[in-house]
């Protein structure tokens with residue numbers, strides 16, 4: 001399974017249950033990667049989406065033990081989540097946030113698509129600094145792209161020692 005995230009220059013990802021930046025080019029990249037695939041998120045991230053609704057044209061799976069919904073799959077515990085994920089090809093599964101859920105799932109991911117924004121977004125929530133984790137290695141980095149006045153780069157990291165689930 002993989003993860004996809006946009007980080008600022010301090011690996012910040014969010015504040016006030018929202019993203020740090022509006023980046024149309026990154027939203028387009030996220031869509032290209034995840035359309036038709038399985039996206040998996042924590043409860044706060046579902047609530048942070050437009051109208052608190054699952055994203056269209058993707059299988060949405062949410063980990064939450066406080067709500068039930070009929071517009072997406074909700075699982076209440078991690079063991080339940082791992083059972084659910086066995087139904088899908090690991091290559092089709094994307095962990096899409098947020099901070100708490102990324103932290104829980106990162107060791108099981110073999111790839112991370114990290115959009116790096118060259119700015120300080122004043123984040124309150126952070127992703128792990130993959131450059132400081134021994135199992136993770138930078139595989140590729142795009143040329144810089146300007147999005148909404150920010151310089152961004154699309155990078156890919158590989159986990160050389162992913163946990164099995």
Ligand SMILES: NC(=O)c1ccc[n+]([C@@H]2O[C@H](COP(=O)([O-])OP(=O)(O)OC[C@H]3O[C@@H](n4cnc5c(N)ncnc54)[C@H](OP(=O)(O)O)[C@@H]3O)[C@@H](O)[C@H]2O)c1
Nearest residue numbers: 006014017018019042043044045064065097098099100101
């Ligand atoms: N920059 C990016 O790419 C990006 C992507 C996604 C999200 N975000 C940002 O991240 C922030 C939300 O992150 P967050 O940390 O507040 O919330 P989160 O990770 O989206 O959701 C946390 C919730 O997930 C459920 N959960 C249950 N068991 C869990 C477990 N073992 N591990 C993790 N979660 C578990 C709990 O929900 P219940 O309390 O309902 O049981 C918990 O409160 C927002 O600011 C959002 O905009 C940024």
